[in-house]
Amino acid sequence: MTFDSNAFLIIFTGSLIAISCGFLGVFMMLRKMSMTGDAISHAVLPGIVIGFFVSGSQRSLEVIIGAGLLGILATLMIDWLRKKARVQLDASIGITFTLLFAIGIILINLLAYKVDLDQECVLYGEIAYLPIDSWITKSGLNLGPRITWLAALNFMFVVGFIYLLYKELILTSFDESFSSVMGIPAKGINLALMSIVSYTTVSSFESVGAILVVALLVVPPATSFLWTKSLMPLLKLTAVLGILIALLGYYLAYWFDSSIAGMMVTVAGIFFGISVLIQGKRPFWAKGTSTVNQPFGI
Amino acid sequence: MEDFIYFFTFQDPSIAWVVLGITLLGIGSAYVGTFSFLDKKALLGDAISHAVLPGICLGFMLAGEKNPVYIVTGAFLSGALATFMSSWLKRNTKLSEDTIIATILSVFFGFGIVLLTALQKSGNPEIAGLNSFIFGNAIGISESDLMLYGGLSILIILVLTVMLKEFRLMVFDPEYGKAIGFPMKTISFLFNVLMILAVVIGIQAIGVVLMAALLITPGAAARFWTDRLNPLLILAAFFSVLSGILGTYVSFVLPQMPTGPWVVVFLSLFALISFLISPKSGMLFRYFARKKYLRKTHRDHLMKALYKAREEGKRGLTIEEIYQLYPYQKSEIDQSILDLIKSDFISKNQSFIILSEQGISDAMRIVRLHRLWELYLNESMNIAPDHVHDSAEQLEHLLTPELEALLEKRLNYPTLDPHQETIPREKS
Numbered sequence: 001m002t003f004d005s006n007a008f009l010i011i012f013t014g015s016l017i018a019i020s021c022g023f024l025g026v027f028m029m030l031r032k033m034s035m036t037g038d039a040i041s042h043a044v045l046p047g048i049v050i051g052f053f054v055s056g057s058q059r060s061l062e063v064i065i066g067a068g069l070l071g072i073l074a075t076l077m078i079d080w081l082r083k084k085a086r087v088q089l090d091a092s093i094g095i096t097f098t099l100l101f102a103i104g105i106i107l108i109n110l111l112a113y114k115v116d117l118d119q120e121c122v123l124y125g126e127i128a129y130l131p132i133d134s135w136i137t138k139s140g141l142n143l144g145p146r147i148t149w150l151a152a153l154n155f156m157f158v159v160g161f162i163y164l165l166y167k168e169l170i171l172t173s174f175d176e177s178f179s180s181v182m183g184i185p186a187k188g189i190n191l192a193l194m195s196i197v198s199y200t201t202v203s204s205f206e207s208v209g210a211i212l213v214v215a216l217l218v219v220p221p222a223t224s225f226l227w228t229k230s231l232m233p234l235l236k237l238t239a240v241l242g243i244l245i246a247l248l249g250y251y252l253a254y255w256f257d258s259s260i261a262g263m264m265v266t267v268a269g270i271f272f273g274i275s276v277l278i279q280g281k282r283p284f285w286a287k288g289t290s291t292v293n294q295p296f297g298i
Numbered sequence: 299m300e301d302f303i304y305f306f307t308f309q310d311p312s313i314a315w316v317v318l319g320i321t322l323l324g325i326g327s328a329y330v331g332t333f334s335f336l337d338k339k340a341l342l343g344d345a346i347s348h349a350v351l352p353g354i355c356l357g358f359m360l361a362g363e364k365n366p367v368y369i370v371t372g373a374f375l376s377g378a379l380a381t382f383m384s385s386w387l388k389r390n391t392k393l394s395e396d397t398i399i400a401t402i403l404s405v406f407f408g409f410g411i412v413l414l415t416a417l418q419k420s421g422n423p424e425i426a427g428l429n430s431f432i433f434g435n436a437i438g439i440s441e442s443d444l445m446l447y448g449g450l451s452i453l454i455i456l457v458l459t460v461m462l463k464e465f466r467l468m469v470f471d472p473e474y475g476k477a478i479g480f481p482m483k484t485i486s487f488l489f490n491v492l493m494i495l496a497v498v499i500g501i502q503a504i505g506v507v508l509m510a511a512l513l514i515t516p517g518a519a520a521r522f523w524t525d526r527l528n529p530l531l532i533l534a535a536f537f538s539v540l541s542g543i544l545g546t547y548v549s550f551v552l553p554q555m556p557t558g559p560w561v562v563v564f565l566s567l568f569a570l571i572s573f574l575i576s577p578k579s580g581m582l583f584r585y586f587a588r589k590k591y592l593r594k595t596h597r598d599h600l601m602k603a604l605y606k607a608r609e610e611g612k613r614g615l616t617i618e619e620i621y622q623l624y625p626y627q628k629s630e631i632d633q634s635i636l637d638l639i640k641s642d643f644i645s646k647n648q649s650f651i652i653l654s655e656q657g658i659s660d661a662m663r664i665v666r667l668h669r670l671w672e673l674y675l676n677e678s679m680n681i682a683p684d685h686v687h688d689s690a691e692q693l694e695h696l697l698t699p700e701l702e703a704l705l706e707k708r709l710n711y712p713t714l715d716p717h718q719e720t721i722p723r724e725k726s
Contacts, residue, residue, distance in 0.1 A: 034400040035341055042507065085573040085581055090340040090396075091518040098511035099566040102559035109555050215404035222397050259415035265408020272401060276391060 007254075009145055011246050014264060016151040017204045018242030020158040021216035024197050026234055027162075029221045030173040031190075035090070036078060037217040039097035040194065041201045043074035045104030048205065053111050064202050071198020072191065074100055147207045154203045161196050162235075165189065170231065212261040219268040220245065226279040241271060301551050312441070313550070319444045320503055320542040322451035324512070328538035329458045330496040331513030332520065332531055333489065336469045340514045341396070342384065345403040347497045347509030349380030351410025354431055355417055366443050370450075370498055377494035380406055407506075432506050439502055447499040454492050465489060466527060503542070504558035511562040512538065519569035522576035541565040595695050597634045598664050599624065601643065602694075604653050605661035605722075614652030662722045663702075668694040669715035670705045676716040677709065683716035 028037045044067035051066030074096055081092035162169065171179035172186045179186050201213050208216070224237035249264030256263070308314040334343055350373035357372025358364065380402050387398045439447070458465065464485045467475035476482045493513075500509050520533035545561030574581050603623050607615045615623075620631055635651065638644045643657035653661055668690045675686040697705075715721055 029394075029397050032394050032396055034394075035396040038400050038403065081573070086579065087518055087573065088335075088338060088340075090338060091335055091514050094340050094344060094510045094514035095518060095566060095569055098508050098515070098562050102508055102511070102562035102566075105556060105559040106563065109559075212404075212408065214400065215408050218397060218400040218404055222393055222401050225393060225397075226391060253412075256412070256416065257419060258412045262408045262411035262415060265405055266412055269401075269405030269409065272405065276387065279391070 007250060009148060010260065011250050013145070013148045013151045013207060014246030014250065014260070015243040016148075016155045017200075017208060018216050018220065018246050018264070019239045020151070020155045020200050021204065021213060022220040022238035022242045023158055023162055023235060024193070024200060025217040025221040026224075026231075026238055027169055027173055027193060028197065028217060029225065034218045034222075035093050036075065036194075037197055038214045039078065039093045040071045040074050040198055041213045041217070042097040043100035044068075044070045044198055044201055044205070045101055046070055046107055048202065049104055049107040049111065053107075064199065067202035067205075068195060068198045070100065071201065072195055074198075075191065075194040150203045151207070154200055158196060158200060161192070165192070169193070208261045208264070212265055215265040215268055216242070216245075219265070219272050223268070223272045223275045226275045241268070245271070302547075305547050305550055315441055315444055316439060316546055317543055319439060319448050320546050321539050322448045322455070323500055323503055324516075324538035324542040325535040326451040326454040327496045327500045327509075327512045328516040328534040329455060329531055330489075330493050331515075332517035332534045333458075333465055333469055334493060335514060335517035335521070340518075341399050341510070342381070343493060343497060343513035344510035345384060345399045345406075346377045346380055346494055347501060347506050347513075348403040348410075349406035350374075350377045350494075350498055350501065351407055351431070351506055352376050352413055355410055355413035358417065359413070366446050370446065373498040373501070374494055376406065377497060378491075381490050381494060431501055443502070447502055450495055450499050454496055457488070457492060461485075461488075462527075504561055505556070508558045508562045511565055515562075515565040515569050519565070519572040522572040522579050537565065537568045541568065591695075593630075593633065593637065596627070596630045597637055598695055600631060600634045600638065601653070601657065601661035602664055602668070604644065604651065605658070605665050608653065608658070609720075614650055617649045617651065620651070659724060662724065664694055666722055667697045667702060669719060669721045670702065670709065670712075671697065672717070673709055673712055673715045673721070674705055686716060 025034070025037065028034055047066035047068070047070030048063050049066075051063035054066075055062040077096045077100075078089075078092045081087045081095065082089050085092075087095070168179070168184050168189050171182065171184055172189045176186050197217070204213050204216075220238045220241040221234070223241055224234050227237060228234055245264050245268050248267045250260055252258075252267065253260040253263035304310070305313060308317065331340075331343060334340055353372035353374065353376030354369050355372075356376070357368040357370075360372070361368035384398050384402050387393060387402075388395060391398075393401075464475075464480060467480060468482060468485050468489060472482050472486075475485075496513070497509055500512050504512050516534035516538040517530070519537050520530050523533055524530050541561050541564035544564045545557050545559075548560040549555045549557040572580070575583075577583055600620065603620060604615060607619075617631075617635075621628060624631060635644070635646065638657070639646055642654055643660060644651050644653055671690040671693045672683070672686040675681045675689060676683055712721055
């Protein structure tokens with residue numbers, strides 16, 4: 001196979017997005033907030049539509065701001081329903097994201113003649129068109145695909161965020177009470193994490209769509225968690241998985257002539273399935289007679 | 299308005315069919331959803347509704363057209379696979395439940411998208427109908443589809459009604475059910491089957507992404523109005539049917555609007571209204587109840603201060619002295635004084651406040667409760683005398699006359715509290 005610069009760009013961008021999502025997903029998983037990530041990725045839709053409507057362009061700052069605000073609003077609404085209205089957690093997640101997503105779809109239909117925003121595009125994304133969509137400066141200099149730049153920027157944000165707040169994130173994830181005693185604002189850290197998740201969701205939206213963002217937030221961390229329990233290896237393994245998913249997803253989609261985003265999710269699912277089969281607890285008939293690892297407990 | 303009359307008088311038989319369909323469907327999914335909500339498995343419904351997409355596509359591929367039987371079977375099988383996998387993963391891995399659900403949801407849906415894209419590229423003209431599964435289109439349901447979906451809804455409703463007792467056991471106390479000989483495993487298996495069926499027929503009208511709302515929201519909203527299961531189910535079904543019909547009406551009047559999102563908006567509206575205004579557990583009610591309680595505590599504190607002043611031999615206190623006793627609570631104190639004057643517990647002469655006869659006996663009761671509780675904590679719970687005050691400060695507002703009598707009896711009508719202060723009683 002010859003070197004194909006388009007393929008390389010798509011895989012490179014896919015890996016960047018997969019790694020950013022995976023890193024955030026690890027912390028979401030440790031906080032038992034995987035479904036909140038799912039909720040956020042659905043809930044940013046009205047923000048995107050409104051931002052698009054205000055600015056008239058899909059690639060404007062308004063879209064990112066609108067979606068970011070909606071993501072935070074979703075987090076706050078889940079929290080409000082749970083604490084103030086005393087609805088159980090799973091139901092508050094369900095109510096929040098369905099309502100916001102429904103409003104988003106209604107807005108798309110309401111503004112259909114003004115907003116050229118395809119609801120399918122929001123759901124599945126189209127990473128395949130990425131090489132065509134170049135970022136050209138006013139002087140006519142072609143700097144390469146715009147989405148790759150966005151993904152790279154987002155990647156730096158996520159890595160910077162985790163690097164700077166590593167200690168705080170660990171503490172608040174594992175022992176919230178202790179972190180409060182230490183004087184770390186657990187709520188603030190949580191809100192910051194949710195904001196960066198919303199931002200990641202938005203900047204990945206156009207390329208991979210809402211569904212793949214959820215999958216990348218959840219599946220690679222869950223897969224790595226089956227192999228290791230300590231945090232650093234967890235992050236590293238998630239990153240490796242992200243790259244593999246992008247690589248295999250692209251070529252399989254090319255081969256089957258199907259959606260790249262969908263194929264990346266499928267590959268992630270296959271990795272997950274294999275890991276479960278290897279690492280899951282064996283059924284009783286496959287265990288055989290048990291062996292003692294450390295005789296006499298030495 | 300003409301549209302309104304045309305729609306709600308059901309002159310058009312196709313409208314009547316659609317409304318009948320959405321009513322049955324709403325009742326079925328609200329029933330199933332309420333049980334899964336009570337079982338704290340609300341998000342499993344979300345996972346199932348995303349997971350049926352590959353089944354729908356495979357059913358379409360096999361049939362080569364939009365054949366409802368193939369599609370329902372395919373959707374049912376892939377929903378069943380997702381349910382089975384989620385419970386298998388829960389038993390056999392260390393992953394937490396929400397991670398498992400999110401994983402299954404996104405992987406199945408992603409795979410469904412792969413199939414859908416492949417189908418779209420195959421150029422089959424019938425494919426346009428498949429997109430309605432993602433966002434739902436109740437108006438587009440044909441009469442023959444309706445026979446199948448309506449029949450399945452009736453089946454769900456019937457099974458749930460007949461086996462109400464068994465499902466009630468499953469939700470509230472499965473261990474007890476097992477102990478008295480019910481086959482609990484079979485019952486929850488049957489329930490899962492019903493839930494998948496409800497999802498499969500629901501997505502016709504409301505779409506894959508929003509199906510979760512039809513399962514979760516009616517139950518959550520109805521839960522705020524009642525604590526009993528039967529009214530809960532009926533109310534949930536009522537919310538669901540009403541929103542279903544309203545949503546269908548909107549997409550009838552504005553044909554470019556999909557049904558699903560509007561149904562969800564109406565449902566959420568009912569839910570939010572319930573959260574706000576329902577008696578007992580609604581937010582407004584709890585806000586006012588708390589305010590009322592706080593006002594009572596402020597009144598009690600003021601009375602206590604006045605009574606203690608009497609113990610020290612003063613006739614009463616000036617407002618300034620009271621302000622100094624409870625700093626930063628000026629407005630609350632003013633409010634309490636007004637309240638107490640109204641109920642004749644105190645009288646105010648310029649800025650000097652004294653307790654009335656009635657006030658003395660009530661203040662005495664509060665002080666008595668406080669000191670009795672301190673003594674009880676000290677004697678029966680072995681808590682040091684300097685640690686009992688805070689708890690008594692809270693309980694003095696809550697202890698009922700019955701509890702008071704019990705405490706008196708248990709402590710054998712004591713005269714002194716742990717701080718050697720007299721426990722005041724009315725002279726008989």
